[in-house]
Amino acid sequence: MTGPVALVVNGVPAPATDVPDDERLLDTLRWRLGRKGTKEGCRTGDCGACTVLVDGETTLSCLTLTHEVAGAAITTIEGIADDGLGRRVQSAFAEEDALQCGYCTPGFIVAVTGVLAELGPNATRESILDALQGNLCRCTGYLAIQRAVERVRGGTP
Amino acid sequence: MTFSLERPETVGEAIRILSDPSYAPAVPLAGGTDLLLDVDEGRIPARTVVSLARLPWRTLHWEGDTLVVGATLPFAKLPAEAGVRTRLPGLVDAVEAVGSLALRHRATLGGNLGRAAPASDVLPILLAVGAVVRLVSASGEREVPIGQFVRGSRETSLARAELIESVAIPSAPRSAYVWQRVRPANDVSQVGVAVAWAGAPGAWQVALGGVLPTPVRVAEAEAQLPNDPPTAAEIDLAARAAAAGAAFTTDKRATESYRRRLVSTLVRRGFARAMAAGGVP
Numbered sequence A: 001m002t003g004p005v006a007l008v009v010n011g012v013p014a015p016a017t018d019v020p021d022d023e024r025l026l027d028t029l030r031w032r033l034g035r036k037g038t039k040e041g042c043r044t045g046d047c048g049a050c051t052v053l054v055d056g057e058t059t060l061s062c063l064t065l066t067h068e069v070a071g072a073a074i075t076t077i078e079g080i081a082d083d084g085l086g087r088r089v090q091s092a093f094a095e096e097d098a099l100q101c102g103y104c105t106p107g108f109i110v111a112v113t114g115v116l117a118e119l120g121p122n123a124t125r126e127s128i129l130d131a132l133q134g135n136l137c138r139c140t141g142y143l144a145i146q147r148a149v150e151r152v153r154g155g156t157p
Numbered sequence B: 001m002t003f004s005l006e007r008p009e010t011v012g013e014a015i016r017i018l019s020d021p022s023y024a025p026a027v028p029l030a031g032g033t034d035l036l037l038d039v040d041e042g043r044i045p046a047r048t049v050v051s052l053a054r055l056p057w058r059t060l061h062w063e064g065d066t067l068v069v070g071a072t073l074p075f076a077k078l079p080a081e082a083g084v085r086t087r088l089p090g091l092v093d094a095v096e097a098v099g100s101l102a103l104r105h106r107a108t109l110g111g112n113l114g115r116a117a118p119a120s121d122v123l124p125i126l127l128a129v130g131a132v133v134r135l136v137s138a139s140g141e142r143e144v145p146i147g148q149f150v151r152g153s154r155e156t157s158l159a160r161a162e163l164i165e166s167v168a169i170p171s172a173p174r175s176a177y178v179w180q181r182v183r184p185a186n187d188v189s190q191v192g193v194a195v196a197w198a199g200a201p202g203a204w205q206v207a208l209g210g211v212l213p214t215p216v217r218v219a220e221a222e223a224q225l226p227n228d229p230p231t232a233a234e235i236d237l238a239a240r241a242a243a244a245g246a247a248f249t250t251d252k253r254a255t256e257s258y259r260r261r262l263v264s265t266l267v268r269r270g271f272a273r274a275m276a277a278g279g280v281p
Helices: A025-032 A077-082 A084-095 A105-119 A125-131 A142-153 B011-019 B035-040 B089-097 B109-115 B123-129 B232-243 B256-278
Strands: A002-009 A012-020 A051-054 A057-060 A073-075 B004-006 B026-029 B048-051 B060-063 B066-070 B132-137 B140-145 B150-152 B163-170 B175-180 B191-198 B203-209
Touching (some): A002 A025, A025 A051, A051 A105, A077 A105, A105 A125, A125 A142, B011 B026, B089 B123, B089 B191, B109 B163, B123 B163, B123 B175, B123 B191, B123 B203, B191 B256
Parallel strands (some): A002 A073, B004 B048
Antiparallel strands (some): A051 A057, A051 A073, B060 B066, B066 B163, B132 B140, B175 B191
16 A cells, blocks of 8 residues: 655655555655655664654654654754754764764764753763664764764863 | 555554454554564564554553553653652663663553563563553453463463553552663663562562563562561572572573573662662661
């Protein structure tokens, strides 16, 4: 079976027609809507490369059926800098050189933005890092990523 | 893999679709973080996937001292709810052990129970505190204690076209869940241990996950704990008794002998954490 899905991607209505019932949000974004910033890593929910925000919540788009999020507001890496916090996270990753091969970077920037928004300004460093455990960097460049998080929080990197 | 997705708006409609042979094989979908992988790889045959997302089960409320969690409430919503962290610290430990935050934004308690994985991080604490699963089907509602609900690895007492509606979890202010993994983040536990002081029977309960096809209570360990608070010597005896039980699993995550050592260590850690959580009376 297929059917239409009305998504709002990065604030813009993005209707998709003939979306198969079993299609994942990851594939709809990449192949139907052309938003290829969202990466496919493991496709089993282990790596976080496919992280997007669904109504503001960090979500693994590889484990989410597109029809299950019909009507939701989706934020991908392409739209993350439309928001002040997302823009600061993106800049901090650039300033701290918080990437090596870069494959995990879109998922990380989206996840850091979602986690900082969800946990709020008083969140501890430990609770923020806990909430980022689902994002893997196979280059193991975690220290620079931690510095980027600290830079956004306004602490000493 | 290809299936049709149904998104019923009422419980009755969901049960009707699950019962209708023309949809078979049909499986219920909660968060999908576990189910979809099994459907993808053909471990679960599914012609129809029945989403429970529109049912009114994203709920959480207290019935006196019992927390009632709706089947489709995402895990991430649970720890923040008023009173849960103080009245059920062991449940919060377990919920926060599941996957990553992004996964917990979709994964649900109902889904975890329905899938009944041997290494589930939430089943041991539910067993230790004496949770009851509330089920609904065309023939009405029934309640099943968690120990009877889980029948085997990935096996439950759910009948065909029967759904988990909610889980009733008695509060246990002194409770804890501790675990060990190859990689701490976002991995499957080798062993998980839940301990809880259950007020009604007035006894310490000890439950293990990841060591057998189903989570288990260990009566031999509990028998070593007649006093409250337990003494260090009693906890030591309980830890040894828990580790000396029936044949544990050997699999890719750990050998049986390593699991025994983990159980012994984690029982001690569990008590330390539970006593710290609720304070010594």
